Amino acid sequence: MDAQLKLPETQEIPLVCRSCEARHGGICSTLTTQQLAELNKHSQRRAVEAGTELIGQGELVTSYSNVLKGVVKLQKIMADGRQQIVGLQFAPDFMGRPFLGESLMTAEAATDTELCVLPRRLLERMIGESSDLGAKLHRQALLELDEARDWMLTLGRKSAREKVASLLVLIATHTEPEDIRDCAFDLPLSRADIADFLGLTIETVSRQMTKLRKDGIIHIENNRHVIVPDFERLSVAAGGD
Known part of the structure; x- marks a missing residue:
């Protein structure tokens, strides 16, 4: 195994990351302790109240987030103002679509929510450096695709x-x-x-x-x-x- 990919001792993991659900079940579970330490320096925990818009459809994407607590609802808005909830995200989901300049939908906190906000440029660089991180995001995307197809069945036939x-x-x-x-x-x-x-x-x-x-x-x-x-x-x- 490449020495760069070996996981150093647990005590080197940033304290705030050790008990974080996203650290164990989300995308951060794929990162080395060095990557976690670097990400921790530039990330920010953010608590938001229910009803807070996190990003609007068409807005420039400058950061991504791990959902630590709460539920986020995703909405698509038509040109005439009509809107539809198209998905929900729960802890420890990753929120955002890497390498996309503008958000394709609006994200709003459905409940009081806690997020770990990650700088876009830093995370996208890490995706290029870590095949495990890229694979984790790929698996989440496929899971969301499967859930969307199941939801099409729910809406169309049930x-x-x-x-x-x-x-x-x-x-x-x-x-x-x-x-x-x-x-x-x-x-x-x-x-x-x-x-x-x-x-x-x-x-x-x-x-x-x-x-x-x-x-x-x-x-x-x-x-x-x-x-x-x-x-x-x-x-x-x-x-x-």
């Missing part, structure tokens, strides 16, 4: 009940990836945003949530906190096997 259940499955699998059998989470989207994301009316979303609750598939507390006592039942409700 019933309203299946659509709502599919969104809950999506959130659950990203919120509790290690123990999905019995999970709980706060909805990161309002009923209006859920309706927008699913192509339904707000009334239909509320009605289907109520039906899932009455069937015992989910429990809802304080209108936003969702408890899933049996993930398999939710998965079946979403049209799964």
Whole structure:
């Protein structure tokens, strides 16, 4: 193995990186300690409130981000102002598209969110230097492509009940990836945003949530906190096997 690629002792890793979720599960897991130290010198942690626009569609890209906490919603906006939520990003997702001058969509914090902001030029240089980093970003891009294709099926063929259940499955699998059998989470989207994301009316979303609750598939507390006592039942409700 090339000596440059060997991982030095753990104590050399910057302190702020050691307990970071993106360090272990995100793109930073592919970096050497020297690269982590260099990136740490130029990165910045940023806490943003729900509703904060992180970058607008068509804006110049000067940085990328790792999502450390919270949920980010991605939106496409038409020339006449109509918009559509086209995706969600969770920790430890990488937010941005390397080597692209302008953002193709708007990114907005759906919940209170914490980001690690990375300078564009530095990260793009590291991508050129590290095949592992490039491969990690490639895998995330392919995963997002697979999820987009699955979502096309959800929007095009599933019933309203299946659509709502599919969104809950999506959130659950990203919120509790290690123990999905019995999970709980706060909805990161309002009923209006859920309706927008699913192509339904707000009334239909509320009605289907109520039906899932009455069937015992989910429990809802304080209108936003969702408890899933049996993930398999939710998965079946979403049209799964």
